[in-house]
Amino acid sequence: MTMSSIKIECVLRENCHCGESPVWEEASNSLLFVDIPAKKVCRWDSLSKQVQRVTVDAPVSSVALRQSGGYVATVGTKFCALNWEDQSAVVLATVDKEKKNNRFNDGKVDPAGRYFAGTMAEETAPAVLERRQGSLYSLFPDHHVEKYFDQVDISNGLDWSMDHKIFYYIDSLSYSVDAFDYDLQTGKISNRRSVYKLEKEEQIPDGMCIDVEGKLWVACYNGGRVIRLDPETGKRLQTVKLPVDKTTSCCFGGKDYSEMYVTCARDGLDSKGLLQQPEAGGIFKITGLGVKGIPPYPYTG
Numbered sequence: 431m432t433m434s435s436i437k438i439e440c441v442l443r444e445n446c447h448c449g450e451s452p453v454w455e456e457a458s459n460s461l462l463f464v465d466i467p468a469k470k471v472c473r474w475d476s477l478s479k480q481v482q483r484v485t486v487d488a489p490v491s492s493v494a495l496r497q498s499g500g501y502v503a504t505v506g507t508k509f510c511a512l513n514w515e516d517q518s519a520v521v522l523a524t525v526d527k528e529k530k531n532n533r534f535n536d537g538k539v540d541p542a543g544r545y546f547a548g549t550m551a552e553e554t555a556p557a558v559l560e561r562r563q564g565s566l567y568s569l570f571p572d573h574h575v576e577k578y579f580d581q582v583d584i585s586n587g588l589d590w591s592m593d594h595k596i597f598y599y600i601d602s603l604s605y606s607v608d609a610f611d612y613d614l615q616t617g618k619i620s621n622r623r624s625v626y627k628l629e630k631e632e633q634i635p636d637g638m639c640i641d642v643e644g645k646l647w648v649a650c651y652n653g654g655r656v657i658r659l660d661p662e663t664g665k666r667l668q669t670v671k672l673p674v675d676k677t678t679s680c681c682f683g684g685k686d687y688s689e690m691y692v693t694c695a696r697d698g699l700d701s702k703g704l705l706q707q708p709e710a711g712g713i714f715k716i717t718g719l720g721v722k723g724i725p726p727y728p729y730t731g
C-alpha cells in the first residue's frame with residue numbers, strides 16, 4: 431500500500447498576467463514558461479531559484495526545446511526560433527495572415543519533432559473573444575506549416591499517447607478533451623472524438639500533459655485544480671486543488687519527471703481575488719503524486 435502525501439508549493443511568485451506553457455529542461459534543471467500578455471519567456475533555475483526573462487515583440491503563448499540549441503516559441507502569429515544568449519527571435523513561419531486580431535495560443539512538440547500550436551482571436555477579457563477564429567497548425571522540421579482544421583475558439587492543451595498513436599487536444603470553449611488517431615510518420619490526424627466532458631465545477635479546460643501510465647492531466651482555468659483523466663474509460667481518476675483559481679497548464683519535471691509544475695494567471699481576478707490568492711500568477715510545484723511524466727520532445731528543425 432502506498433500513502434498519498436501530496437504537497438503543493440508556490441516555488442516562484444512571478445505575478446504572471448497569464449503564465450502558460452511550462453516545459454522542463456533537464457539539461458539546465460530549469461522550468462521554462464511564458465507570460466503571454468507580458469510578452470515574456472522565462473527560465474527558472476530550480477537549483478539557484480533564479481529567473482531569467484527574455485522579452486519579445488508580441489504576446490508569446492508557448493515555448494519548446496529545440497534540438498539544435500535554444501528554443502522555439504509562438505509569438506503573435508509567428509513560429510520563431512529563440513536564441514537565449516543574445517535574446518533574439520528569428521521568424522520561421524507566419525500563420526493567419528488575414529486575421530489581424532488572431533494570435534497563437536498553446537503549443538507543444540510531437541514525438542517526431544514537429545511543433546504543434548493553435549490560434550485564437552485575441553481576448554477582450556478571459557474567455558471573451560470572437561468565436562471560431564482559430565486553427566490548429568504544425569511547423570515541420572523543414573519549416574513548412576500544415577493546417578489541420580479551423581473553427582477553433584481557444585486552441586489549448588495538447589499531447590500524444592505513450593505509443594504515439596493518439597493525439598489529445600483541447601478547444602477550451604468546447605469543455606471537452608478530444609482525441610484523434612495520430613500518424614507519427616506523416617503527422618496526420620483523423621477520427622476526432624471526445625474522451626472527457628468537463629463537469630460544471632471543473633470550469634474551462636486549458637493546458638494538458640500525459641503521464642507514463644497514459645493518463646491525462648488537465649489544468650482547469652477558473653477551477654483552481656488539475657484533474658487526472660483516463661482517456662480510455664472517460665473517467666476522472668483524481669482531482670488536485672491549488673490555492674489559485676486560474677490554473678492554466680501543467681507539465682512534469684524535476685528528478686525523473688516525478689514532480690508536476692503548474693502555471694496560472696493573475697489577469698481576470700478582481701481586487702478581492704488578488705487579496706485571497708496572493709500567489710496568483712506564480713509557479714506551483716506538486717510532489718507526491720506517485721506517477722511520473724515524460725521528457726518534452728525537442729523541435730528537430
Ligand SMILES: O=C(O)[C@H](O)[C@@H](O)[C@H](O)[C@H](O)CO
Nearest residue numbers: 450556557602634636651678
Ligand atoms: O491560457 C490560455 O490558454 C489563454 O491564452 C487564456 O487566455 C485562457 O486560457 C482563457 O482565458 C481561458 O480559457
Ligand SMILES: [Zn+2]
Nearest residue numbers: 536586636637
Ligand atoms: Zn492555455
